[in-house]
Amino acid sequence: MPKVSPVLLDEQLCFSIYSASKKFNHFYQGALAPFGLTYPQYIAMLVLWEDAPLTVHQLGDRLELDSGTLTPLLKRLEKQGWVTRVRSRTDERQVLIHLTEMATAKRDEVYQRIGQCQTLLGMSNKEIDTMMTELVTVKEQLDNVSNNRLITKKVDDLD
Amino acid sequence: MPKVSPVLLDEQLCFSIYSASKKFNHFYQGALAPFGLTYPQYIAMLVLWEDAPLTVHQLGDRLELDSGTLTPLLKRLEKQGWVTRVRSRTDERQVLIHLTEMATAKRDEVYQRIGQCQTLLGMSNKEIDTMMTELVTVKEQLDNVSNNRLITKKVDDLD
DNA sequence: TTCCAGAGTATTGTATACAATTAAATTGCT
DNA sequence: AGCAATTTAATTGTATACAATACTCTGGAA
Structure with missing residues (x-):
């Protein structure tokens, strides 16, 4: 075994992103609670x-989500009156998700609320753009690399 | 209702971060599958x-996780032989999480694997530092703002 | 010492995520 | 037309997350 450096949580980009994602989730969940x-x-x-x-x-x-996540999520949205789920007549395999009148009516209220949240965040458009560009790069790398042999072969087979 | 701009998914920093977090999760889960x-x-x-x-x-x-998440997670780690969960003798309320011999023995293997993953990502230390610094700023903003009235009052009460 | 507020962990209930499988409908191919 | 391969959703099973609650233990106040 070659010499190996310690791996510290606080130096992991993945943890920074994981943690930020949870905080964003919490923030928007709170902001959207009235809805x-x-x-x-x-x-x-x-x-x-x-x-x-x-x-x-x-x-x-x-959304980069599969039916295993979306089916129950959409059923909950339907139950709360935001959407309707309708089997397509032209292709019975498909289920079409339509907006309800309530959803259409409340759209601008939600848009406005989100706008307020973004203001609260206090970041300029430039800062946001920069960050999103960097994130796109990281995500592309992750996509490219996810088919790498590192994650498809056993660790013992590695050099 | 004042004029409201549309909110586009692809312009949302929160979604970029949410999406990147899921990709990182998937990437590491694959890389650590042998363990x-x-x-x-x-x-x-x-x-x-x-x-x-x-x-x-x-x-x-x-980790910014509570016992509701950690208790079952740690029970699974215990079942797989990574840790032991032991009630503290000096304070019976606490449960101490110890490493097993296996965990200590495998540490450097995992460290090495993670090192390989970081190499695959192809980011310089400088790029990673920059990004993490930006993420810290965003997270601080989110922490500061999470007690704001925006998320504690009903939307109808807002100006 | 007895009682109680607070701390630490576990449990319960709800909502994601995602791999793997199932089931039904459609397409493509002969 | 007939039928295998594909597509699309739903379902099943496992693992997070987290709010809310329950339960036990500890330390301090009366």
Whole structure:
């Protein structure tokens, strides 16, 4: 075994991102509490407000979530009156997610609320852009690398 | 209702971070598969390798997780032979998490594996530092703002 | 010493995530 | 048309997260 450096939690980029993600989640969940939306429910609504109706699959592509997560989430949104789930007539495999009238009516209220949150965050557009660009780079690396042999072979087989 | 701008998913910093966090999670989970560790289990082990034994509370402080998450996670780590959970004799309320011999023995293997992952990511230490500094700023803002009235009052009460 | 407020952990209930499997519908191929 | 391969959602099982609650223990006040 070659000499190995210690791995410290506080130096891990992954933990910084994991931790920030949880804080964002908590922040938006609190801010959206008056609407009764969780963070994942909120991002689903964002996509639908952009372009409804969508199939479960299309929504999953945008959110990077599969039906195992979305099906129960959408059932909860339906129960709370935000969306309707309708089997497509032209392709019975698909389920189309439509906005309800309530969802359409409340869109601008939510948009405004989110705008207030972004103001509270106190970051300039430039800062946000910079950070998002860096994150895109990291995510691309992670995508590229996820098919690497490192994660497909046993550790013992490595040099 | 004042004029409101649309909120687009692809412009949301929170979604970039949420998405990156999931990709990191997936990446490490794959890389650590030979050890049978999930990502949260791995970060728990990182902290314990730095400074075991720790109480559940101390571990939770480092990881920003509560006993509701940690108790079952630690039971799984115990079942897999990484840690032992022992009631403190001096204070029966506390449970001390100790490393097993196996955990101590495998530490450098895991460290090495993580080192390889970081190399694969292809980021310089400078780039990583920059990004982590920015993330700290965002997290501080989120902490400061989480007690704001925005998230403690009903939306109707807002100006 | 007895009682009680607070600390530490576990438990319960709800909501994600995601791999793996199932089931139904559609497409493509012959 | 007939049928295998594919597509799409839903389901199942495991593992986080976290709020709220329960329970036990500890230390201090009366």
